[in-house]
Amino acid sequence: MTKDLTYLDAIREALAEEMRRDPKVFVLGEDVGAYGGAFGVTQGLHEEFGDMRVVDTPISESAIVGVSIGAALRGYRPVAEMQFADFISCGFDQIVNQAATLRYRYGGRASVPIVVRAPSGGNVGGGLYHSQNPEAWFIHRPGLKVVAPSTAYDAKGLLKAAIRDDNPVVYFEHKYLYRRAKGPVPEGDEIVPIGIAATRRTGDDVTLLTYGAMVTPSLEAADRLAKEGVEVEVIDLRTLLPFDKDAIFRSLDKTSRVLVVHEDVKTLGLGAELSAVIMEEKFDRLDAPVMRVTYPDTHAPFSHVLEAFNLPNVETIAKALRRLAAY
Secondary structure (H helix, E strand, O other): OEEEEEHHHHHHHHHHHHHHHOOOEEEEEOOOOOOOOOOOOOOOHHHHHOOOOEEEOOOOHHHHHHHHHHHHHOOOEEEEEOOOHHHHHHHHHHHHHHHOOHHHHOOOOOOOOOEEEEEEOOOOOOOOOOOOOOHHHHHOOOOOEEEOOOOHHHHHHHHHHHHHOOOOEEEEEEHHHOOOOEEEEEOOOOOOOOOOOEEEEOOOOEEEEEOHHHHHHHHHHHHHHHOOOOOEEEEEOOEEEOOOHHHHHHHHHHHOOEEEEEEEEOOOOHHHHHHHHHHHHOHHHOOOOOEEEEEOOOOOOOOHHHHHHHOOOHHHHHHHHHHHHHO
């Protein structure tokens, strides 16, 4: 059985189901209690689970993550909300130097099963501190897992998988998708495995790798190219660390061309790593250089007009696909 949910409602449903299933799961963050969170994601949880499992915190991301790590070491499964992904930098040390390393440091005798929810992304006119895509900071760090769902189905399934995982998981949920992405979501206990990509569209001419809010414009661009005789295979990575290398290589073996699209800035974004891995391990299968369509290496403006100009869109993606197909 399935029901239509928004991306936001799917996240809330995953939290509620996991909290009912396991009394060790709890939520903490700024305004997550009676207020229901800055975006309303945790609305209703406080009424059902109370102060001890839906914990309002001071405005200190470092404290939020630090408390989560301590609780995880005592057997709990905290889900920490960063009100905006941009402010995750305030808890960066706790995530990369503590959560990511503790299992290794203790020779596997300790685990840190925390989830850090990070509302990220632009196209909402948020400007500085409210529109960034900092996923690349974390895909660089051994010991972490990083996911970025693009659909309501995956928003629920990946969050449930993240909560059950014994490793720290950074869960990037895109703000633009909260009330715009809607679709069928399974009722019950279905999860989406971490580390498995999804092929959203099949094609034999070009492989397009993307994730998060860039999946929709990528699919629209692929449909546009199909009318011009170019069939694009669109792969939604879903998990950014560890990414699904097998799915990428299977597609590349068919198409021999790869375009990476992401909303993060270009320099040292995930596209750079994907490009390097493909060219190191599959150079003989390439008929063209790996190309990227990304946000420029600049800050997020407050102006909607300037932000729209910076963001990858159907037109810029389609232009890159044409160039790649003609190479």
